[in-house]
Amino acid sequence: MANIWVRFLVGGLALLAAIGYKNYLDLHAPGKRPDLDNKAFWGPKSRESVKEATVILPFDISVKPEIIEDLKNQLSRPLKAQEPLEGVGFEYGFNSKELAKVVKYWRDTYLANWDKREQYLKKFDHFRTEIQGLQIHFIHAKPTQVKGQAPKKVLPLLLMHGWPGTVREFYDFIPLLTTPSDKSDYVFEVIAPSLPGYGWSQGSSKTGFGVAQVAVVMRNLMLRLGFEKFLVQGGDWGSLIGSNLASLFPENVLGYHSNMCTNNSPLASIKLVLASVFPSWFVDSQYSDFYKGLGDLFGTILEEMGYAHIQASKPDTIGNALIDNPVGLASYILEKFSTWTNTEYRKLPDGGLTKRFTYDQLLDNVMIYYVTNSITTSMRLYSESMITKQMSLNVDSLPIQAKAGCTHFINEITHVPEAALTNKFPNLVHNTHHRDGGHFPAFELPQQLYEDFVAFVKKADL
Amino acid sequence: MKCLIVFGLIVAAFAALGGYGYLVFTDLVKPLPKPEFNDNTYWGPGEEKDYKPDTKIYEFKLDVPQAEIDDLRQQLNRTLKLTEPLDGIAFEYGFNTYALEQFVEYWREKYLTKWDERQELFNSLKQYTTEIQGLNIHYIHEKASEEAAARKHVYPVLLLHGWPGSVREFYDFIPMLTKDQNISDYAFDVVAPSLVGYGWSDPATRPGFNAAEMATVMRNLMLRLGHKQFFVQGGDWGSIIGSNLATLYPENVIGYHSNMCVLNSPLAILKGIYASFYPEKYLPSRFFVDHHFPVWEKYLELLKESGYFHIQATKPDTIGAALTSSPVGLASYILEKFQTCTNPGLQQDFGAIVTVFGLETVLDNLMVYYLTNSATTAARFYLENVSKTYRDLQLDRVQTPVPMGCARFRFDLPSVTDWQLRDKFPNLKHSMYFQQGSHFAALEMPAMLYNDFTIFVRKLGLHGEENI
Secondary structure, three states: OHHHHHHHHHHHHHHHHHHHHHHHHHHHOOOOOOOOOOOOOOOOHHHOOOOOOOOEEEOOOOOOHHHHHHHHHHHHOOOOOOOOOOOOOOOOOOOHHHHHHHHHHHHHHHHHHHHHHHHHHOOOOEEEEEEOOEEEEEEEEOOOOOOOOOOOEEEEEEEEOOOOOOHHHHOOHHHHHHOOOOOOOEEEEEEEEOOOOOOOOOOOOOOOOOHHHHHHHHHHHHHHOOOOOEEEEEOOHHHHHHHHHHHHOOOOEEEEEEOOOOOOOHHHHHHHHHHHHOHHHHOOHHHHHHOOOHHHHHHHHHHHOHHHHHHHHOHHHHHHHHOOOHHHHHHHHHHHHHHOOOHHHHHOOOOOHHHHOOHHHHHHHHHHHHHHOOHHHHHHHHHHHOOHHHHOOOHHHOOOOOEEEEEEEOOOOOOOOHHHOOOOOOOEEEEEEEOOOOOOHHHHOHHHHHHHHHHHHHHHOO | OHHHHHHHHHHHHHHHHHHHHHHHHHHHHOOEOOOOOOOOOOOOOOOHHHOOOOOOEEEEOOOOOHHHHHHHHHHOOOOOOOOOOOOOOOOOOOOOHHHHHHHHHHHHHHHHHHHHHHHHHHHOOOEEEEEEOOEEEEEEEEOOOHHHHHHOEEEEEEEEOOOOOOHHHHOOHHHHHHOOOOOOOEEEEEEEEOOOOOOOOOOOOOOOOOHHHHHHHHHHHHHHOOOOOEEEEEOOHHHHHHHHHHHHOHHHEEEEEEOOOOOOOHHHHHHHHHHOOOHHHHOOOHHHHHHOOOHHHHHHHHHHHOHHHHHHHHOHHHHHHHHHHOHHHHHHHHHHHHHHOOHHHHOOOOOHHHHHOOHHHHHHHHHHHHHHOOHHHHHHHHHHHHOHHHHHHOHHHEOOOOOEEEEEEOOOOOOOOHHHHOOOOOOEEEEEEEOOOOOOHHHHOHHHHHHHHHHHHHHOOOOOOOOO
16 A cells, blocks of 8 residues: 555656756757848838938937927926925925926026037937938947057947936946056947937837847847947846847857846746745855845835836827926936936935936936937837737847846846846856946946946956 | 655645645635724824814815916917827827827817816806815715705715716716606715815825725715715725725715725635636626626736826826826826727727717816816825725725625726625625726716616615615
């Protein structure tokens, strides 16, 4: 009698083990590269049958004076925002007292100095070219060399921003990359595009233009500019687009560096669950405070992702609420520069906005969205990416062959531990932690991001 | 022998686990007692000790200065740079830009040029304000007509609106309740307040004003007006506030009627999942299955439509600043709900709002939010109701003896079955399924709602009526 039960038990355990192992192998196995049309047309119907214009033209970002005048008038209207609740800082969102200060500065100081700001935005060379039917804007910053010193090796670098950012985030970062320093044997030729639908890059008028399709456009941009092999750096959507690019086009990517490394494969999800329960198995104890448990993670997602929820489902509604609405746009966008720089800033009546940024910096960024009317098209990246059609491409299960570097600035919203990154980044040569900084390190701590990036490049031994 | 011990241990482990699970389960689903609740919290500005209560009732008449209307027309006359919808897209991604442009033009050229007429319509129902717990509360108060009062039983009824609605939703419903109808032996003294933070009622000035506090203020309003016992009717937030009122103050509520019967207790959720496997067993007819099931589909639909809920429940001041700075923005955000909360709207019909509600009506409602600048304070209610303070009250688990009536309109947000409702409302006297209609029932089909409400009232047998 006992014999039968033993056989039953052993047999059952063996079966479970076999199923578990097969699943484990499946989860670990790299996925199949999806079939994407590298020449898919995303432009307006009027250009569909026209031959793609491959010319690269300098682009004038000057803003028509009537737009500035109209903006001044709008900002001069009485502010109708409700008083904040007693004792509340930024816990209910953007505090209207701080908003009043921002609006006043914008109108009386920033716009009075607009010519200077516009000149500043033009400090890099701006260009546009047509890729797959879309006008793509980019900054092209060539490296300098020091006279009398041995020239540094030049590597091309594709630098990508996210939402609600713009190329403006990189204005202090780019000079560090293009200027020789003793921190690196390399200097970089930087291509910093506006993502399609953001800033001065045209958005698609077709559905289906999600993160993988954007990666194809960005890669084609680099090819257009004569760069067959290049480095990729990004955060936020820049990180995701870069990750897609590196997964889909291993032949083009020398190295991938991100300040928001993510891995959305099933295996990573399982590891995250386990890491939540048994953190010491997955995380170096000296950095355990970077890695939240799942409960905290879900709490953060619920608290901070309302914008993503509405943008992924109703981009036209929320977009139309913010276009032509400078005060609303400032409130909506700048809330992120407060909370995502440091969630502790939610407790502050001024959201800690000026702890790490100046009003000029922040308003430069808002102005780019405002003068280009790109808020709605920027949100469509959410609605076209966060859907089963995009996720079924399963780019997440394609490992990135190139050397990869991940860096964690402590106040970033969430961090994925190295153990949960390895199946996506099998060549992860660099995984660092910084006890300062948040979601926008290029904007907030450009020197630290630069030093981290060149440290990665060194380890990548290109 | 060793194997028997091992086997015995495994069984014991499962039994212990099962036992523990049972204890956890029963703890999670058992009804809870009515919580202690302060029915006199001061919610006005400043310190309570400096507050001098004013119990007088003041008449209210809407009288918007022409300059405000002119300014709004000017704002609506700006050249809009709205982004075109994606190819082939109507309302699948939110409120369609072309539709919005048409609305804005109508609003500016046709509606606002007739503003005096609209204002007269607003004032056609008698309105007042009075201070409750430090907050100035605006409300419509229409008594049953003389003819009706002479022939019928008259009872007070508290009508509660929701978001993005207002008292405007009740303008066709109220005359049905107060006038001499041949349908029912009942007529009503109607009190329809603007919720705190909505319309012309003051907002709270400190955190914590949730749906239980709202129910308290509304109940105190009725007491102020001399109504110690009254009916409550509501949809959307009005339904939840009414449910709280019936739970916290059962001695004041004669009957509670809802057109959005939701319940989110753990037991209700578990029952919902269970019933999804045997839907016909728990419904009066298989024709009503798609009101509730499939659960997965309903959940995905809700996920798609609840972005506004998520952002208002976490960052109400951010979105509020956007909506109060731009009438076009406000229109886009609110009109989306009037579009999707209708059956033709869900079929991407561009004429849905016009056909189902009428342009003037929807713009009247939009004007309430615009004129009172209440988008922010209205949004804050969402945050207060997802906060731990409110969730800890666990009011969905507290039973109430108050008789309940439930009307389910086909295209509204999903409701729960009677099987689930009875755990909170053991005195569920009336339950009806409608194969048409949607979220704004009082606005879309006031006669049906009136009919259903009076059937519910009759079923209470307050005057010896036989059970129908």
